[in-house]
Amino acid sequence: MVERRATRTAKPKEFPAGGKGDRRRREILDAAAKVINKVGYANASLEDIAAANKISKSALYHYFRSRDEILFAMHEVLTNDFLDHAAMVRESGGSATEMLRAAISKMVLANESIPGYVQAFFEHYHDLSPAYRRTAHARSVEYTRFVESILEKGIADGEFRPMPVHATTLAIFGMCNWVNKWFRPSGELTGAAIAEIWTDLVLGGLQLGGTTAPAGPSDGAGA
Numbered sequence: 001m002v003e004r005r006a007t008r009t010a011k012p013k014e015f016p017a018g019g020k021g022d023r024r025r026r027e028i029l030d031a032a033a034k035v036i037n038k039v040g041y042a043n044a045s046l047e048d049i050a051a052a053n054k055i056s057k058s059a060l061y062h063y064f065r066s067r068d069e070i071l072f073a074m075h076e077v078l079t080n081d082f083l084d085h086a087a088m089v090r091e092s093g094g095s096a097t098e099m100l101r102a103a104i105s106k107m108v109l110a111n112e113s114i115p116g117y118v119q120a121f122f123e124h125y126h127d128l129s130p131a132y133r134r135t136a137h138a139r140s141v142e143y144t145r146f147v148e149s150i151l152e153k154g155i156a157d158g159e160f161r162p163m164p165v166h167a168t169t170l171a172i173f174g175m176c177n178w179v180n181k182w183f184r185p186s187g188e189l190t191g192a193a194i195a196e197i198w199t200d201l202v203l204g205g206l207q208l209g210g211t212t213a214p215a216g217p218s219d220g221a222g223a
Helices: 020-041 046-050 067-092 096-112 115-124 130-156 165-177 193-205
Strands: none
Touching: 020 046, 020 067, 020 115, 046 067, 067 096, 067 115, 067 130, 096 115, 096 130, 096 165, 096 193, 130 165, 165 193
């Protein structure tokens, strides 16, 4: 299906990085994340978000001009956090096994560290305007490429057995991203315990000596 050309979407307001306005925006987003996590994006009004921040709706407009801008900013917080972590992992110079362990841990533990942002990212992506959605998608592809590069490194270095890289990456995302659907901080397993279990399952299938699976092309997934 061909997506209709989107009307021009205003750029989010910008504040000096690390400045008072930037910090206040993050505080507003943290409160908005809790509201959205509780009632859902469709039921979270600007009035609700303003009330959660103990400010007026007109004061909220100084930082965000619409719910769409708030939702997009929440996507940006999550993707920036993940891509900053990806850069750090790349620069560490560790093995593919160490890098993949760090990536899986990051994906799972986000459900404890910034749960409202995780829910907004996965459950309300299609609530973004088309223009914002394209930007969010591009950032998501960037992170997907990061995980694929770990698998490619592991295969090239002889740590991982050959297998379809893209399909395997999607399988890892499926395990990690679905955690937000059922994880509860008060549950039997902590985020760290889940991350360790998931890592062991993934590495058990990837590392040489595991069960043999047919090796397809690196982009063998149908997605």
